[in-house]
Amino acid sequence: xSPVFDDEFDxxxxxxxxxxxxxxxxxxxxxxxxxxxxxxxxxxxxLDRLFEIMPGQxxxxxxxxxxxxxxxxxxxxxxxxxxxKEHRYSIYTxxxxxxxxxxxxxxxxxxxxxxxxxxxxxxxxxxxGENSYELSYLxxxxxxxxxxxxxxxxxxxxxxxxxQGDLRSLLADDLIYLDIYKRILAFCAESGGRNIKQIDDLIxxxxxxxxxxxxxxxxxxxxxxxxxxxxxxxxxxxxxxxxVIQPAAAKDALVEPGLNER
Amino acid sequence: xxxKTISLVSIMEGRIAQYxxxxxxxxxxxxxxxxxxxxxxxxPLNTGNSSVDEGYRLFHSYLSNAWERTLEDxxxxxxxxxxxxxxxxxxxxYPYESVHTSPERLIMQEARDEVxxxxxxxxxxxxxxxxxGEDHVALELDFERILxxxxxxxVNDNDDAAAHRLFTEQYNFLLDHLLNWVPLLxxxxxxxAKTDFYxxxxxxxxxxxxxxxxxxxxILEE
Numbered sequence: 001x002s003p004v005f006d007d008e009f010d011x012x013x014x015x016x017x018x019x020x021x022x023x024x025x026x027x028x029x030x031x032x033x034x035x036x037x038x039x040x041x042x043x044x045x046x047l048d049r050l051f052e053i054m055p056g057q058x059x060x061x062x063x064x065x066x067x068x069x070x071x072x073x074x075x076x077x078x079x080x081x082x083x084x085k086e087h088r089y090s091i092y093t094x095x096x097x098x099x100x101x102x103x104x105x106x107x108x109x110x111x112x113x114x115x116x117x118x119x120x121x122x123x124x125x126x127x128x129g130e131n132s133y134e135l136s137y138l139x140x141x142x143x144x145x146x147x148x149x150x151x152x153x154x155x156x157x158x159x160x161x162x163x164q165g166d167l168r169s170l171l172a173d174d175l176i177y178l179d180i181y182k183r184i185l186a187f188c189a190e191s192g193g194r195n196i197k198q199i200d201d202l203i204x205x206x207x208x209x210x211x212x213x214x215x216x217x218x219x220x221x222x223x224x225x226x227x228x229x230x231x232x233x234x235x236x237x238x239x240x241x242x243x244v245i246q247p248a249a250a251k252d253a254l255v256e257p258g259l260n261e262r
Numbered sequence: 263x264x265x266k267t268i269s270l271v272s273i274m275e276g277r278i279a280q281y282x283x284x285x286x287x288x289x290x291x292x293x294x295x296x297x298x299x300x301x302x303x304x305x306p307l308n309t310g311n312s313s314v315d316e317g318y319r320l321f322h323s324y325l326s327n328a329w330e331r332t333l334e335d336x337x338x339x340x341x342x343x344x345x346x347x348x349x350x351x352x353x354x355x356y357p358y359e360s361v362h363t364s365p366e367r368l369i370m371q372e373a374r375d376e377v378x379x380x381x382x383x384x385x386x387x388x389x390x391x392x393x394x395g396e397d398h399v400a401l402e403l404d405f406e407r408i409l410x411x412x413x414x415x416x417v418n419d420n421d422d423a424a425a426h427r428l429f430t431e432q433y434n435f436l437l438d439h440l441l442n443w444v445p446l447l448x449x450x451x452x453x454x455a456k457t458d459f460y461x462x463x464x465x466x467x468x469x470x471x472x473x474x475x476x477x478x479x480x481i482l483e484e
Binding site for chain 1: 266269300303306308328
């Protein structure tokens with residue numbers, strides 16, 4: 001480590017010039033700490049909010065929770081996270097995502113069960129030539145790392161996920177645009193997926209979309225939330241979305257549960 | 263069992279390393295490299311000073327239980343303990359002598375001017391990297407380190423007069439400055455710290471300064 005001081009004497013330096021303005025830097029040390037306010041939101045509310053503001057990360061977050069049905073090491077969870085987010089850009093690192101899920105109560109850290117080992121003690125004999133002294137030292141022994149497990153709240157929300165039902169609701173609520181949705185899903189099922197410009201070009205001349213004006217992003221966002229479209233470097237139709245474009249499937253999907261069962 | 267020879271030189275080398283270690287921990291937040299190197303350290307048991315022993319024991323326990331978020335915890339705790347981040351009215355264990363020795367608890371007071379004069383008298387000026395007050399505990403500890411290094415050189419050169427003068431300077435600075443306010447600082451650290459790491463630093467610092475006082479008194483009597 002480099003020293004803080006330079007061994008340079010500066011006799012010409014002016015104390016007064018260097019002197020900064022008086023600054024009050026804080027309250028008396030007797031001031032008590034504030035407690036961090038308790039988070040009043042449930043795990044479900046947090047996750048719903050996350051899915052709303054970043055639908056593209058929903059499969060990642062749910063995928064991690066699913067992976068952690070059984071306790072998993074941090075390394076395994078992070079590898080799974082990288083796999084899940086391969087096509088989903090996120091500012092969060094795998095560790096950051098884990099922290100996020102822990103913070104909102106979807107994952108919990110289980111410390112490793114450790115046997116209280118005797119500390120590692122090193123003995124050393126010191127001598128000054130006349131007398132001898134024995135000194136003992138403690139050495140740091142790193143403990144095994146714990147595991148990550150999905151919480152009951154996280155699993156409950158995961159198991160309640162119903163993308164088929166969400167897609168049915170979307171198509172029923174947006175029935176007027178059913179044909180547009182089907183065209184986009186069919187289009188993105190070809191050629192390894194499509195980009196948003198190609199999707200815009202596909203539908204831009206549709207009379208139905210002129211007033212009120214609607215662009216590709218409107219449909220893509222909704223289909224992504226239902227997991228009918230996936231972002232894998234391009235927008236690509238998922239198996240769930242492909243079921244919609246099967247002959248007669250979409251129409252039936254509005255009244256019958258289980259798109260994949262046909 | 264390994265055997266080592268102790269001598270005045272080895273004791274002084276140990277003192278230099280200890281001042282450097284403490285100064286680093288006060289100077290800035292923990293980083294990964296330094297943390298990794300700390301995990302390879304050996305922590306003495308039964309040194310004869312209970313505060314030093316307690317400090318080492320806490321360091322050992324904290325480092326032995328480190329996990330992936332320990333570094334982040336330490337960064338937060340440093341900001342909390344020394345800068346008042348996340349405390350009421352930014353109260354903190356301010357690491358400046360002026361704060362603990364001026365009635366209004368202000369920085370850049372008389373104590374800062376005094377230590378600045380002493381640094382200059384010793385031919386020292388702060389580096390451009392140092393943006394804080396000169397009465398910061400890290401700088402005062404580093405000043406002692408430099409005096410130790412100079413006295414070690416004098417010992418190696420068999421310059422008894424220079425060594426005695428330098429030991430006297432160390433003793434005076436210890437009494438007039440470090441021991442005049444660091445007890446207040448460590449008391450505040452123990453109050454604000456959320457981690458045993460900074461509690462350990464508090465215990466070790468005050469214990470080491472006590473040991474230093476005894477050592478310097480002994481050597482100046484000889």
